[in-house]
Amino acid sequence: MINKKAAHIMYPELDENFRMERLKPRDGIIRMVLDTDTFNEIDDQFALSHALLSPERLRLEAVYAAPFFNDLSNGPKDGMEKSYDEIVHILTRLQRMREGIVFRGSESYLPGAHTPVDSPAARDLVAKALAMPDDEPLYVAAIGAITNVASAILLEPSIIRKIVVIWLGGHALSWRDTKEFNLVQDIHAARVILDSGVPSVLIPCAGVASHLITSLPEIERYVRGRGEIGDFLAERYEGCSSDHFGYSRVIWDLSAVAYLLDPSYVPTDFVHSPLLTDQVTWSVDHGRHFIRCANGVNRDAIFKDLFHKLEEHAQGTR
Template identity: 60%
Template structure:
């Protein structure tokens, strides 16, 4: 289901009107996914959020990908409840494991729902798939039904900048098969790297206290989540990477981008390049202050209503 170069470039134009979107998130893995979920729901002028999917993760906060996915699903439910949309916007459990090989999808209600929503879309009104975790659910959907390549645009926070010495980034390295499928499939892809780009989105407890804490129940929740992530906040800041994927769709001028040939990923997690490969859109910078200002303002306005 390869798109022609002309079709791909056209699909990768930055959206200027309101779009339909779903968010794939490992919500319990870090404290930034929570901010991204809230940001997506508060950006109604640009995003019509249709569904949320829980992504797997495995680190010190889980005992395996399945446990990470379940914890992410539970955390997602808490946020949607606080935001008052748990009943109106569906959420789905995602993959319980990473891809076993390059051709076998992992069954999940999230991947199946993504296929259904994508097939119901059109090339003129594609579904934007925002992913801020391991790309397992999305890769599984692409394997289940390659036809969706013509009906979706993927915006993924994953890997590091293309000039970085390696790309051993958490989202990318968790599931190498899935990451390679994403870059090899020809699906319209917007790549937002972590180190070198999204790593500029750093904030501090004092800033969250001043501009988020008093923004209603969800502001208090995000403040407590940030405060509890570390005992000592003296001269400390933390990256809230995941809001970058939402910000790109809210105002693309805040995240300058260009078309590049889809990179390859080596076994030792390094980028390599081939100018014969299809194009993706690559974000190479961002305006940190504009993004945080938009998020903080929307939270304050929502709390005042």
């Protein structure tokens, strides 16, 4: 065990070959959990639905409510609670609600670089990760502030041997800054992910996931009328703007689930884990460990997959 950028937390030293092996695409069904600030916008609802509609590839074992704070909440705790309720709404509409799948997450952001925020979500992630066999990682798709995942790592650093984190956070590495909502809410947590050495796939927002755009006419044609969940997603989309004339909206969070469904949907490069500066910019250090970083998204393939699955689900419930 060695100390990496932390005065109090000792992260396991992962062999680079082990990390690269963990980051290779895997065939067959993979086990995953989803960490989501589901009520923050409208895109998390699409991502959660996509994961639930993809049992041929994804075994979704838990959904964690992540904190958020904007004009839709009065603080991180309220954002987390609203996200928890939204997760339950989606699972109910898809008739997937069952005991022990949804967990409340952090009620605040990390108070310091080495201090976790204990929560049922963080504890469940630790337990699930430790129970994984050595030859099979648990995939952790995170599409909000990454407080829950960072807290789990701080609570039990050894889980970095057991998980692969796919995080939608920050902007493209070439961007002038990385002041993106998921990242800036909890910079301490972001640094835990980037500095701990955990096998990671970083999906930047601006410059990468920002290409996942759709419009109300497309939603009306391929989402509305596709069962209870299709109508729910269409209502959420329609309600996101008072004027849809010439309007389009990015559904960022589909990217993390899409990567797990088929890595060709979200092509990546191996890069050195970037340093997050105090100015909230990226800095390059070629001595740091490797991660995967997305360089684009196959917008059409991702939406086609979602639309087909919504149609198949609707036909199966008629």
